[in-house]
Amino acid sequence: MGTSKFNQILLLFFHLHLLQISCSVFVHSKKQSNLSPTIMFELKSQQIPSGSIRRPTSKLPFHHNVSLTVSLLAGTPPQRVTMVLDTGSELSWLHCKKTPNVNSLFNPLHSTSYSQIPCSSPVCQTRTRDFTIPASCDPNKLCHVLVSYADASSMEGTLAMDNFQMGGSSIPGTFFGCMDQGFSSSESDSMTTGLLGMNRGSLSFVTQMNYPKFSYCISGRDASGVLLFGEVNFAWLKPRSYTPMVKITSHLPYYDRVAYSVQFEGIKVGGKILSLPKSILQPDHTGAGQTMVDSGTQFTFLLGPVYTALKNEYLAQTRGKLKELGDPNFVFQGAMDLCYRVPLTQKSYPVLPTVTLMFKDAEMSVSAERLLYRVPGEVRGSDGVHCFTFGNSDLLGVEAYIIGHHHQQNMWMEFDLVQSRVGLAEVRCDLASQRLGLGL
Template sequence: MLLILFSLSLFTLPFSQSNSVSLPFPLSLSEKPSNISPIYGSQLYAKKPSSHGSFKLPFKYSSTALVVSLPIGTPPQPTDLVLDTGSQLSWIQCHDKVKKKLPPLPKPKTASFDPSLSSSFSLLPCNHPICKPRIPDFTLPTSCDQNRLCHYSYFYADGTLAEGNLVREKFSLSNSLSTPPVILGCAQASTENRGILGMNKGRLSFISQAKISKFSYCVPARTGSNPTGLFYLGDNPNSSRFKYVTMLTFPESQSSPNLDPLAYTLPMKGIKIAGKRLNISPAAFKPDAGGSGQTMIDSGSDLTYLVDEAYEKVKEEVVRLVGAKMKKGYVYAAVADMCFDARVTAEVGRRIGGISFEFDNGVEILVGRGEGVLTEVEKGVKCVGFGRSERLGIGSNIIGTVHQQNMWVEYDLTNRRIGFGGAECSRLK
């Protein structure tokens, strides 16, 4: 599921981007008396310092989404959230009882969090800075509702909608570790049955508000039922063997119609199939003056999306290798047309061999091998895991989870780099 949205960098907020991700987690955890309330904008804190240097938890790989369950509120209520490095605002599905405080809206498919049961829950009023965008054409439309509360509407590139009120609530990661109250959405109208954990570089993202400067996850292969992976906040004990790629960064003020300065942008150089480097200009992976060509890594996107120049070269090579086996006339979701009946996918995987992505400084990452280069899109049909981004109305390259399987992906914001390390993710504890 593609969860790329517009930049939210236009908010006027009471803290600066320069200090939003500068403190490491959890090395900076400090002891605080339990009777002191956390302050908005302060870092994660623990009643007792952590001796492990990180916090980890499993996640479910459910319907192509990475789903973590985090305890939210006081007392904590387990809440399912999709881990999404491609968007900023976190939001939760709110229970019907919230209607006592919010204007009535169509309820979501499922209700999970009940604000009336949490003593740390609070609603944002209309006079909060987040409800005062500097320009009318704001990418997160906010407004005053009839109760003078801050109302938001959030639309994603894949058509997902979430609408409700902006609130403050804390996350309790363990009995001794919690966040201060963070700003998030309390959705009552939604096309999804889970919430979102926004993890991009924007100052409203979960990691920015909680002062987390490093996190990582390991996506399992899509085999068997209910595969699980592992998610770290803070240091990863496996990082000594990771290959690192330096991120490209852009000022939030940079005005380009197709550029997302808050995304995790990688200096991609090329693609190899079966050891052959495809004849794709490196310019296809680099943002031009208007931002087109930006290459992002996103845990909220299933497929990897390529601009037409790159997609056509990939398809040309796939047709050369296994064109006779392709499912004629089949197009998945209007974006992917390199697809096969399941009965031939083992042979197709053998012929394609492996797919690798090339980055700056000679870094090469194997992102699929054999039948693993294919992903099931419906019963009996598998496709090579690429889609055309321009069919979605965007001119960017997006590395989705189909090409992040069986590897650690670490986001190191302090050092502005992304790390990759092979692993059997479903076996991790």
């Protein structure tokens, strides 16, 4: 799905600032033999075994507000860049300065290791096939790439290659988009923030790094977190529940083959399982209805019939506890129409029914403050407007279930690319950062 998604971005230092809140193309495995046993990613790293090659576990802290962002170095000499962490996108990109007097994130003219990819390159011709819009040839015979997102934002430019650095670890020859044109709901985001594509595509950052797995943990308390590449074996971390990734190799019009898709099996509200036909929770013959774990989207979106069933049950179970907004014309972010009035003087919510998303062999429970979100700037008399943090995909024109990062807070999220599974474990992410020595 991607960036700027529904006006949200993620940062890799886990500086969470949604690009509207999730790193290249490697044809072969990169054996980084020049690395020391321990690699420092902003703070520190821990070496762990991975197959026959000992790969370091790399840790990066991050912060978030609407998106998750991380801080990297790009080019030679290195330029510091901020990128949104997006498990729903493939191509990483930076806003590039190619003309004078233009603000940008990255200046390729100042990098001696920067190179542009010609449209005749096999990378341009074959490795962009999973893009929503395949690459083309620009007037200069360079590989032209364009990425677009569900909130109607888009970026376009040239496929390029340069060196990236993460905590002292050099990642040479990484493919990314050097973007110089685009439309964003927030121009400041497009100029000052890039995107770190982290899905399973051949040009994604994690694929190019050739790490077998990565994990992240988002704190709901202090807008911080950690992104970690490599194995995770910490005594304080609860055992993960693993749900297998769903893979469909056929080209279907509404199916993203390189997304982190999981099998959605149902929803519980306050312990009550909603009556939903299994067929509506699975992709149909067009690919519509897949369930994607997406750090590039803030909230969670469900297909219309499932959203309606959840909304009605939540209304029934909160009647008398919460006061409905009563404004049928107010829809937050164009897809979230269940909103409440909460007194500005009220410091906490009443006890609310937990909403549990059920996947094959794993569950994700959403409770307390993660169930409601105060809409900035919206006041009705002496009340603030707080909206239910689930939305209707149909209103966005998206044919999929999207599990956003807001509901991944205080969950250890592990993406195992070798065994093709997603691991979940409840954890206090602020304490996890401290235990990993990030000091956030």
